[in-house]
Amino acid sequence: MNETERIHELRDLLTRANKAYYTDADPIMSDREFDTLLKELAKLEANHPDLQDPNSPTVRVGGEPIDAFETRKHAIPMLSIDNTYNEQEMRTWVDRTTKAMGTAGSDLFTGGAEDIFVCEPKVDGVALSVRYESGDFTQALTRGDGTEGDDVSHAIRTIRSLPLKLEPKDGINIPDTLEIRGEVYIPLSEFLRINEAREENGEEPFMNPRNACAGTIKQLNPKVAAQRNLGFLAHGIGEVSDPGFASTFTEFIESITKLGLPTTDQRTTAADADAILKEINRIDTARHDLDYATDGVVVRVNDLAQQEALGTTSKSPRWIIAYKFPAERKPTILLDVAHQVGKTGKITPRATLEPVLLAGTTVTHATLHNYGMVRQRDLHIGDTVEVEKAGEIIPQVISVVDSKRPKNAVPVKPPTECPDCASPLEIEPHEAIEDPTRETIRRCVNPECPAQIREKLVWFVGRRQMDIDSLGEQTIDQIRASDIPLNHFADIYRLHEHREALLELDRMGEKKVENMLSSIEASKSRGLARVLASMGIRHVGTSTAKALARVFPDYDALLAADLHQLMPMAINRMSAKKRKELFGLDEQIADEYETGLGEETAQVFHAYLHSKPARETFEELRKLGVDLQSHDYTDTKTQQSSAFSGKKIVLTGSLEHFTRPELTDKLESMGAKVSGSVSKNTDLVIAGESAGSKLTKAESLGIEVWDEARLLNELGA
């Protein structure tokens, strides 16, 4: 046998040994044997750089550090899951879902009654999308903003329980593209081991497993990641090229488990709310014996066609929900309440607390949201308050322990003047009275208010807005404290005129200034939608800004528009009603679709746009080279000439040449309205491979149906 053959043999053998050890818990060789063979392989590989394979078992011990993360698009967005916090909310979800399935997918019911729903413990780790192409691990992405995430393949390759090559088994056809979602975590036993080791080395121990895990994934050096022995559990479906791979979630999990992916053994199916709640109770007890932290139970509809029929709100899928176990709650002392000025001048009370350890973090601050809350709880400085972490992240002040109030404690008073510029505050009129739980908004309306200007600038440079990194909060403060002017958005684009002065600032070197100025330069070309969203105009966030930019080609067109033309989102409202009709959804969900430019918003926005300061700002930005053209604009001429303009289109099945979001974008850009479900108002259904209930429904309603070939034809024409 020559060395090349030996390399392949060893890789094969070690891959199987890894799987036997980590996923089957049934080792086929001793640890020592494994190490010896691994060393032999590493040596041979060193002699044969031409045979390099990123998926060789040797990479598990960690390869070379990478330079930085590349951010990449998810083939299918990673949405977040809605939460429920008690039995009643869970029952409501089950009722609604069952009803919707009755109308939307009953003809396509493939599962038995017992496995309508699937329950699994919710692992408290870091979400990940892992991609295999032709059975080879090619990429692992973090969730990021749901649309694009960081490529962390280098760190993920070191996870031993995650196969780098999928092995065909039991006649399972491995799809060309197989994307699996799951959770990376640090096993609790491993967490303890790491911290012991860190203390021995005189390093600070990690606070909690979840943050330590997130940190490990962000390690550029995979050798460090390899030593932390991360775990992985698969629990979701991403892009799968073969639509026949699975028709239910259980089937999917069974298949990928056979292919070697680790999945939880705590999964069960349930037929109704009672069974689900019973399962939640079981997991609540069982979870304390698991080697990973859990914060709830994930419940989903099993049948994939039904999942699709149920569809997705803008935030999260309707076919899946998380039940969160009650958050930890602890008493602490309210030391102070600060009044913060937001970017629109809104004043928000923020509590400073006696530090308290809660769910693995030290809590010292909590937002109090508004003054209705302060009044309702009758907060006094020095009060003992109950604090908990809502949704495991943001600390909330839940209640006051009245019996522990110190004598002479001073009540917290809402401010009457701006804590920063001392101008009188405006109290939003209709909310000022009667119901004390009602939000009472206080606002500083001084346009020159320094605190407000600061917040506006901080918002403007943020990642979601103009994305000017290396100009953060602290740097903004630092520059504003110097002689360099930074009082308007436009001043940002004049910073390059002050290069010398910037270099004089503390801890400001050549490199930092260079980075800062180049990212400012890069931000000039973000386009109208981003500029609008960045200005902190009331009621104009990312989605409204985008909607506006789709309708108006540039700033001048926007300025020329009258009040009526500023309400382009009427279509969205119709879709809300339609959805309500179809699914009998509750108000709250239907309302999500009502967030367009309403009359009031349009008025506020119109007034803002034509105000003198706004006009000056836009003019200056334009002069300084900021792109005020819309990048998302679709010409009405294109819309009218297109075969799709004004058509209501539904997509179903899987397509070869597009991902769904791609095609949705494309059709919408051509003036179509793409919706999730078929009704009598639908004009056209585009059916890919293995289309399900939607196709059946379209046929029964006599709606026009195209296959992908026809679609390509029409798009080409």
Add this chain to the structure above:
DNA sequence: TTACCTCGAGATCA
């Protein structure tokens, strides 16, 4: 909201 990693800056030491 907090914890963790990375990077640049500046200090310290060879």
Add this chain to the structure above:
DNA sequence: CTCGAGGTAA
């Protein structure tokens, strides 16, 4: 080497 800022997980 240490500090602090920035970014990103949940």
